[in-house]
Amino acid sequence: MNELPRLTSLAHGGGCGCKLAPSVLRELLADQPVTHVFPQLLVGTETADDAAVWQVDDNTCVIATTDFFMPMVDDPRDFGRIAATNAISDIYAMGGRPIMALAILGMPIDKLAPAQIREILAGGREICAEAGIPVAGGHSIDAPEPIYGLAVIGLCHPSELRRNADARPGDALILTKGIGVGIYSAAIKKGALDDQGIAEMVASATTLNRIGSDLAKRPEVHAITDVTGFGILGHGLEIARGAGLRLHLDLAALPLLDRAAELAKAGHFTGASTRNWAAYGAEVSLPPDLPDWQRALLTDPQTSGGLLVSCAADAAPDLLASIRAAGFPLAAIIGRAEAGTPGITVA
Known part of the structure; x- marks a missing residue:
């Protein structure tokens, strides 16, 4: 009987590490038509935000997003679960609540067994059920590499919409999850991560x-x-550019997955980490003689990573306690936003 192939062996990249480099994406979007001619489009492409937002009336905004990628784990159900969690996250990042999803599926049907593909879809439905939403349809194609994700629709009140460009000088910055998913996925590809790490x-x-x-x-x-x-630096830069502020990150305060530093020191970087730094390193000030492995953590592509929250400094301790109590034990205050040249300083 033929052994089923490893999902990661069928993909040239995995997870959010598949994203185009930030510099490439900015070049591709540079000549896109302006969207401010549509007054109800509150969020479009102008601020590199997480989702598009259309105001329906005084009480309702519709949030729309799509996200898909190739596998960064070999278990099909886990791949589906991770991809679905990642896609739904864009709705939460805008301050909304999801209401339904559509599946996006591209599979090499000559290489994967139908049972594997069904498991991917089942994993996505499992997470959607946890979020309280249906997978209401979707689209599928025969593709050379396995691809799965969701288009997700959500709602919010206009007063609860949160853009990445609305940070204020003096704000504290909170990160809700540990960094290191890209480094772990690189180790998985090389067979260097045990079951506990996975x-x-x-x-x-x-x-x-x-x-x-x-x-x-x-x-x-x-x-x-x-x-x-784009890693903590890349998405931090989106806040900095959008708000016209400089972010100051405390390197020692950044939360990490348990083995992230160990694996980074051993050279388990992704190609996306290198591309990220090449794309935006000129806008970042790092400590002198920072080791490459620490820089790799700062540029590490996170798949279904945490939220980066900019909030009033005096409210940060209470907000942090609430976030940890909600199931994010690694959440930490990692820095602040200040007036200055848009960019990031790491100290």
Whole structure:
């Protein structure tokens, strides 16, 4: 009997590490038509935000997003669960609540068994059920590499919409999940991560960021984004550029998955980490003589990573306690936003 192939062996990349480099994406979007001619489109492509937002009336905004990628784990159900959690996160990052999803599926049907593909779909439905939404349809194609994700629709009140560009000077910055998913996935590809490490990574990547909907109800929370393929530096830069501020990150305060530092020191970087730094390193000030492995953590592409929250500094301790109590034990205050040249300083 033929042995079923490893999912990761069928993909040239995995998870949010598949994203185009930030510099490439900015070049591709540079000549896109302006969207401010549609006054009801509150969020489009202008601020590199997590989802599009259309205001229907005084009480309702519709949030729309799509996210899909190739596998970064070999278990089909876990792949489906991670991809679904990651896609739904964009709704939470805007302060909304999801209401339904559509599946996006591309599979090499000559290489994968139908049972494997069914498990991927089942994993996605499992997470959608946890979020309280249906998979209401979708689209599928025969593709050379396995691809799965969701288009997700959500709702929010206009007052609860949170853009990544609305951070304010003096804000504290909170990160809700540990960094290191990309490094763990690189180790998986090389067979260098044990079952315990895989379980830790999957547990983090399948934790829904539903805390974003609760945080958006707090007026002291000014901006939210989720940290995915561009790493903490890349998504931090989106906040900095959008708000016209400089972010100051405390390297020692950054939460990490248990083995992230160990694996980074051993050279388990992703190609996306290198591309990320090449794309935006000129806008970042790092400590002198920072080891490459620590820089790799800062640029590490997160798949279904945590929320980066910009909030009033005096409210940060209480918000942090609420986030940890909601199931995010690694959440930490990692820095602050200040007036200055847009960019990031790491110290």
